[in-house]
Amino acid sequence: MAKSSKSQFAILGMLAILKKSSGYDLKKHMESSTQYFWKETFSSIYPVLEDLEKQKLIVKVKKPTQNDRKRNIYKLTPEGHNTLKNWLIQPPEDMQLRNELLLKLFFGAIVPIEVSIEHLKKQKKELKNKLSTYQKIKNKLSENHSLESLYSLITLDHGIRHILTSIEWCDNAIKELKSAEQQTIK
Amino acid sequence: MAKSSKSQFAILGMLAILKKSSGYDLKKHMESSTQYFWKETFSSIYPVLEDLEKQKLIVKVKKPTQNDRKRNIYKLTPEGHNTLKNWLIQPPEDMQLRNELLLKLFFGAIVPIEVSIEHLKKQKKELKNKLSTYQKIKNKLSENHSLESLYSLITLDHGIRHILTSIEWCDNAIKELKSAEQQTIK
């Protein structure tokens, strides 16, 4: 029934950073921070929280104020902290990735060149939008000088650098394809 | 029973490029071409091939020579070609990615800074190995001047650019963390 492995640690980690949180807030927080490299859905969060509680890695916090919404707020137990730390020191695994754009480009010779060019243009537009979002987040984060925000900045910087690289790659790929197109017409 | 969606098209596409192939060769081919952004296992390939055959998108090829190994060789049917083309012209979806290294770095403040630095150093080493492999493949591919190899080069170029960017990011992140380490010691 319960979910396991990676999702567990993501949720445990977020909970460690937020000190205490509900499943709902956990998700909202991930959306504005780890979304780019890690996301969870409610359908995984709630069962995982239940499971973590059963494992005594987290506990429900008694609400100090009574006029709070009916929601479950959790925090890590000392065992939860240890479990998280043990996971953090293990070398991360490279996770398999699938990139549909690249797959379609790889098969590009089967369809007209314009199809691939269009895919690339669309991708570039989306990347530019993402870039400006990330830049804004970076500006806000840069004001903060805690160690925690340094780690946020490092992961964000990964995103920005890769987006910039992707945009350059798109431009170059479009250029190459257009020149190939010219040659086949002649 | 059968596998579906993305895997189907990946296999259909590879089959289109190879003209005809066995499941085994399909896999070997992907290992030396699409591995970086798309891989399939035998456990998905064989059921998908069976399923594609049932859908009449591919057919078994009668072997011309008798001294061939006992293996099933498939090729696309006209319907298979159409199905593939229809998929290729649809805008690719951005697929969700999970990056465990980034997740662990994001939670970096929970463990000593050296832990994160070690993760980054290990990552950098792996990236350098990958880079030299990709460079070699690129050199070989560059000799060929077909349209098909242009598409291969474009996807490979994506890989190379992103690896270079990742290495730079690793270096920078390590630098930032070391400087933060100095400051916390003082």
Add this chain to the structure above:
DNA sequence: AAGATCATGTAAATCGTTACATGATTGT
């Protein structure tokens, strides 16, 4: 009063990976 969003969950479908299983063929 209505609509947005807060808040938590279940069930089913999908999907992919790992382990298991088997046997033929080729090269040394």
Add this chain to the structure above:
DNA sequence: ACAATCATGTAACGATTTACATGATCTT
């Protein structure tokens, strides 16, 4: 003969996404 690798598959498991379901609370 033996090892490598060719070649095809099944079964079980693990994990995630989508759809479904419900109701409270806040805002206008």
